[in-house]
Each structure stands twice: as structure tokens, then as C-alpha cells.
Amino acid sequence: MAPFVYKDFEHYKDERAALINRDRSPSLRPDFAQVLSEIETKADEVVRKIRTAEAASIWGAKYSDIVHPFPGMEFLTGRSIILKTKIFDILTKARAAMSSACALLHVHLDATLNPKLLLEFGLEEPAMHVCVSERLTSANIFTTLPEFRALPKDDWVLANSTCGLTDKDYVPNTWVQIRKARDTFDTSMGGPECFDQWVERALSISSTEAYRTHNTVAKVEYFSTLKFQGLVLFTPIWRKYIREFLRSSVEDQISYIEVRVVFAPEYMVGEDGAQDVPHREWLLIFDQVQKELKAKLERQGREDDFVGARIIYTALRFIPIDELEWHFQDCIALKKEFPHLIAGFDIAGPEDNLPPLSHYAEALLRFREQQKEALVDIPLILHAGETCGDGTFADMNLFDAILLGSERIGHGFSLVKHPKLMEICKERGILIEMCPISNEVLRPTASMPMHPLPILMNNGIPLAISSDDPGIFGNTGLSFDMYQVLVSSEVTGLTALRELARNSLKYSTLEREDKKRALESWERRWEIFVQGIVDTFVDANHAV
Incomplete structure (x- = not known):
């Protein structure tokens, strides 16, 4: 190839600028002047200047407990620094004040709430009990994980006669009322406060587990065995849980949600402690709670704040084929009864350790035919490629x-390892539900500057940002994930977030008219948001 030839240095600079523009032209990023309105250009400039300043003043500062902080660093370590930044304020407080919203398309319902709040819900219920596989001691407290279950009232007396979890006479795997377990927790180990810390740590992934002991796989396996779900799958808590999840999502400016619900076991535990509440009752409660929230917001004149929530019916990746067939029929029955709630179907679970999609492919093809016979449409919205592998089963x-x-x-x-697949996703409009903090905490990537999201964005692949398991990772809502994406790239600007947010509604399963209204509302709110940034941060002399 012949070398580039330039007339002079000015010609070189022109060619350089042209090459950069050509390199970025296929991108979804609307960060370039020709596609930005005047007010968006100003707002984008504001955010870039603040980001640059904070990279030096906040991320460049020294912290006694954090070695070598940098924008986009490990979330569980850098979370406390994120909270100090103006950029995060823009993505939370300013976004809320100016009513900018988006959709959340990839989140697992049983891992959405802060563990502290979930424990509070459990402590409010006399029926809720806990057990462990061995008596808790100071030596095993942070390696022994709890199991929870709501028991029928007739079993409370027996459970109340049981020793506490730290008592030397505790018999492994026997149930103790959760309030009693807390009240009787050995004071030499920290008493009730230590009990709270133990449960909250069991229901989350710490920085030590993620970055030092690399124990995240064991923790994920704990969640996938559903041993903690006894706290969630108890109708009094289920109702509170959904209410708080939807409420907190709206407060973080999430206007629409498609949440993955694992429909296992077949029955939830009801208020009487009997495990006999079928899946249709789960959906009735879900529907009732969101209708109550919509009515409340409408009374406050905030009806545009919440479009609604739908469910992606989710089965677990380790189940046998015949059990998956049962889930197909269950999903079809629920879709017929609740067409407005069932948004799609998925099979979830750690891909590196469980059967690949090819194992279920024939059954999933049959599911398509079963839908035709039943006159329903349940799109597949599948987990895939959550791995570092290249050519592995998971990949x-x-x-x-x-x-x-x-x-x-x-x-x-x-x-990103498959150019042909990227081309297909771009041509067919197959959106990738990216979960930046989840990918980093679970270690497919070590930090956000190493994440493949910009590669996909630069190649024009439709993307939306999601939080995956925010209760476990501490990234509730979407603001933390947005922050990590925004500060980890010098190219990505505020208006790239605009496209990611818009995509979340555009590629949702909302019906045509609902989607149209949601997008129109979003456009109005976005304009208010960017105008608010300029009004707040630019003075009369046009200086930030």
C-alpha cells in the first residue's frame, strides 16, 4: 500500500479529521454536530467538560482505602467515589428533576431489591423462618449461607422451640423463626447487628468475593439454586417486593420494564404457609400492584412517569427437556389469560457451567409451532454470549x-468475536441487552474501559443498558450502569446515552400504539433534560 501523501501539515490535519469521522460514521453514537440540535450540543459539551474535570479532581485524588482509582474502575470498589461526582448527580438528581426516562429490558425480579430491605420484609413476617447447614460460628459465618422458608402456623411452635442458629445445641437444617434467629444471635459474634450483616452479605456479592477471592461463581450458584427465594416467594413479601421494585424504578426515571421472572417452583407459599399459590396468582398480584402504582401516579399528575411493566417468562438452563416442555405449556396458558403481561420467553443460568442453547434448540423450535396452534405470539428473548469464551459452548x-x-x-x-453475527444483528435489528456492571462484577471484564460495549456501538449494533441483578450488585436502577458507560470512554457523550435510552423503548415489546406514545413522551422529556443541564451549568458568558 502506498503511503499517504500530504501537501502540507494543514492537509495532514484535514485528512486526520476526515479519517476520524469516517471511523465513527457507522456508529449509533449521535455525538457529532450534524445530528445534534444546538441545545444537545451545548449539553453534551457541558457533560464532557465536567467529566474531564472530575477525572482529575475526583478520580485523580488519593484515597486511603482505594488503590489507583480511575473512571470505570471496578464498581464495587469505586461505588463510593461515584457518589461524589457531579456526573452521577446529573444522571440521578438532575434526570429526576427534569423527568428524563428510559426502559429497563434485562433484569431478574428476584434480584432487584436492596438486601437490607428484603431482610426487613422478612423480619416483618412471623411465618418466615431460616435454617443453615451447620451451626454458625465466628469461623464459618461468612462461608455458611442461609435458606429461607415461610412455614404454616402449626409449625411455628416447633420452630420456636428450636435453638438459635449460633446456639451450641442447634441441629443443622432445622428451621428457626427469623426474628428469633436475629434476637438470639450470639452477642460475642456481634448480636443482632451481625445477623443483619450476615444475611445482607449472603444476599449480595462483595468486592472481596468478586475481586480478591473470585468467589462469584459459588455465590451465583447459591442464587441459582433458589435457596434464598423463600424470602421472595411468599405472597405477603411478593406483593411488597413488586411494589418497591416498581416504585424505586420509577424514582430512577425508568418508565417501562420488562422483567424476567423465574417460574420455579410451580407454587408460591401463601399467607397460610401452604405452598399452593399457582403461577396465575403470581401474575394477578403483579398486575394489581402495578395498576395501583399507575393510579397513584395519575392522581399526582405523573401518568407519563410509568408506562407499565411486563414479564419475560424465564425457565432455568439446567432443567431437563420434559420439564421445559411443561414450562412452554404453562407460559402459553399465562399468555392467553394475561396477554398484556407476558412479553417473551427465556432460558437463564450461568452459561459457562450449564447446557448450551443447542441442547434445547429442538424443543424451542417445537415451542414456536405450539404457539401457532394456540394462536399466541411469545417472542424468544434469550440469554446468550455471557462469557469470555471464543468457540466454547457458551460462546x-x-x-x-x-x-x-x-x-x-x-x-x-x-x-464482538463474531463479525458475521454482528452484521446480522445490525441488519435484522437484534438489540443486545448490555449489563455493564454485571459483566464487570462477574468478571467477563475487569473494568469498564475493557468492556466490549463501545466496539458494538461503533459497529452500529442496537444496544440498550440494563442492570441484570441490581440487588445483588448494589447498582439498583440504571443510573450506575449509565455512569460507568459515560465515564469510561472519551468518545461516548451524553447524547450516546440518548440513543441507548431511546433504543430501550424502541426495541421493547410494547404494542405499536403504546410504544409510539412512550417514545413521544420520552422525546419531550429528553428535550427538557438537556435544556435543564445547560440552564444549570452554563452561565451568561457561556462558560461551564
Whole structure:
């Protein structure tokens, strides 16, 4: 290839600028002047200047407990620094004040709430009990994980006669009322406060587990075995849980949600302690709670703040084929009864350790035919490519997800290794539900500057930002994930977040008219948001 030839240095600079523009032209990023309104250009400039200043003043400062902080660093370590920044204020307080909203498309319901709040819900219920596989001691307290269950009232007396979890006479795997377990927790180990810390730590992933002991796999396996779900799958808590999840999402400017619900076990525990509440009752409660929230917001004149929430019916990746077939029929029955609630179908679970999609492909093809016979439409919205692998079973899930017609792909982390698949996703409009903090905490990537999201964005792949398991990771809402994306790239600007947010509504499963109204409302709110940034941070002399 012949070398570039320049007339002079000015010609070189012109060619350099042209090459940069050509390199960025296929991108979804609307960070370039020709696609920005005047007010968006000003707001984007404001955010970039603040980001640059904070990279030096906040991320460049020294902290006694954090070695070498940097924008986009490990979230569980850098979270306390994020909270000090103006950028995060813009993404939370300013966004709330100016009513900028988006959709949340990839989140698992049983891992959405702060563990402290979930424990509070459990302590309010006399029926809720806890057990452990061995008596708790100072030596095993942070390696022994609890199991929870609501018991029938007739069993409370027996459970109340049981020793506390730290008592030397405690018999492993026997149930103790959760309030009693807390009240009787050994004072030499810290008493009730230590009990709270133990439960909250069990229901989350700490920085030590993620970055030092690399114990996240064991923790994820704990969550996937559903041993903690006894706290959630108890109708009095289920109702509170959904109410708080929807309320807190709206407060973080999430106007629409498609939440993955694992429909296992077959029955939830009811108020009487009997495990006999079928899946349709789960949806009735879900529907009732969101209707109550909509009515409340409407009374406050905030009806545009919440479009609604729908459910992606989710089965677990380790179940046998015949059990998956049962889930197909269950999902179809629920779709017929609740057409407005069931948004899609997924199979979830740690991809590196569980059967690949190819194992279920024949059954999933049958599911498509079963839907036709039942006169319903339940799109596949499949997890795929949540792996560092290249050519592994988990990585190859991307091929099956696309061939099976998945309308969106959950995570798609390894997609960047497959140029043809990227091309197909771009051509067919297959959106990738990216979960930045989840990917970093679970270690497919070590930090956000190493995340493949900008590669996919630069190649024009439709993307939306999601939080995955925010209760476990401490990134509730979407603001933390947005922050990590925004500060980890010198190219990405505020208006790139605009496209990511808009995509979240555009590629949702909302019906055509509902989607149209949601997008129109979003456009209005976005304009208010960017105008508010300029009004707040630019003075009369146009200086930030």
C-alpha cells in the first residue's frame, strides 16, 4: 500500500479529521454536530467538560482505602467515589428533576431489591423462618449461607422451640423463626447487628468475593439454586417486593420494564404457609400492584412517569427437556389469560457451567409451532454470549439465539468475536441487552474501559443498558450502569446515552400504539433534560 501523501501539515490535519469521522460514521453514537440540535450540543459539551474535570479532581485524588482509582474502575470498589461526582448527580438528581426516562429490558425480579430491605420484609413476617447447614460460628459465618422458608402456623411452635442458629445445641437444617434467629444471635459474634450483616452479605456479592477471592461463581450458584427465594416467594413479601421494585424504578426515571421472572417452583407459599399459590396468582398480584402504582401516579399528575411493566417468562438452563416442555405449556396458558403481561420467553443460568442453547434448540423450535396452534405470539428473548469464551459452548449460544429467532439477546458479551453475527444483528435489528456492571462484577471484564460495549456501538449494533441483578450488585436502577458507560470512554457523550435510552423503548415489546406514545413522551422529556443541564451549568458568558 502506498503511503499517504500530504501537501502540507494543514492537509495532514484535514485528512486526520476526515479519517476520524469516517471511523465513527457507522456508529449509533449521535455525538457529532450534524445530528445534534444546538441545545444537545451545548449539553453534551457541558457533560464532557465536567467529566474531564472530575477525572482529575475526583478520580485523580488519593484515597486511603482505594488503590489507583480511575473512571470505570471496578464498581464495587469505586461505588463510593461515584457518589461524589457531579456526573452521577446529573444522571440521578438532575434526570429526576427534569423527568428524563428510559426502559429497563434485562433484569431478574428476584434480584432487584436492596438486601437490607428484603431482610426487613422478612423480619416483618412471623411465618418466615431460616435454617443453615451447620451451626454458625465466628469461623464459618461468612462461608455458611442461609435458606429461607415461610412455614404454616402449626409449625411455628416447633420452630420456636428450636435453638438459635449460633446456639451450641442447634441441629443443622432445622428451621428457626427469623426474628428469633436475629434476637438470639450470639452477642460475642456481634448480636443482632451481625445477623443483619450476615444475611445482607449472603444476599449480595462483595468486592472481596468478586475481586480478591473470585468467589462469584459459588455465590451465583447459591442464587441459582433458589435457596434464598423463600424470602421472595411468599405472597405477603411478593406483593411488597413488586411494589418497591416498581416504585424505586420509577424514582430512577425508568418508565417501562420488562422483567424476567423465574417460574420455579410451580407454587408460591401463601399467607397460610401452604405452598399452593399457582403461577396465575403470581401474575394477578403483579398486575394489581402495578395498576395501583399507575393510579397513584395519575392522581399526582405523573401518568407519563410509568408506562407499565411486563414479564419475560424465564425457565432455568439446567432443567431437563420434559420439564421445559411443561414450562412452554404453562407460559402459553399465562399468555392467553394475561396477554398484556407476558412479553417473551427465556432460558437463564450461568452459561459457562450449564447446557448450551443447542441442547434445547429442538424443543424451542417445537415451542414456536405450539404457539401457532394456540394462536399466541411469545417472542424468544434469550440469554446468550455471557462469557469470555471464543468457540466454547457458551460462546456458541449466540449462533443458536440468532438462528432460533431471538428478538433481543441478553448480554451478548462475546458477540464482538463474531463479525458475521454482528452484521446480522445490525441488519435484522437484534438489540443486545448490555449489563455493564454485571459483566464487570462477574468478571467477563475487569473494568469498564475493557468492556466490549463501545466496539458494538461503533459497529452500529442496537444496544440498550440494563442492570441484570441490581440487588445483588448494589447498582439498583440504571443510573450506575449509565455512569460507568459515560465515564469510561472519551468518545461516548451524553447524547450516546440518548440513543441507548431511546433504543430501550424502541426495541421493547410494547404494542405499536403504546410504544409510539412512550417514545413521544420520552422525546419531550429528553428535550427538557438537556435544556435543564445547560440552564444549570452554563452561565451568561457561556462558560461551564
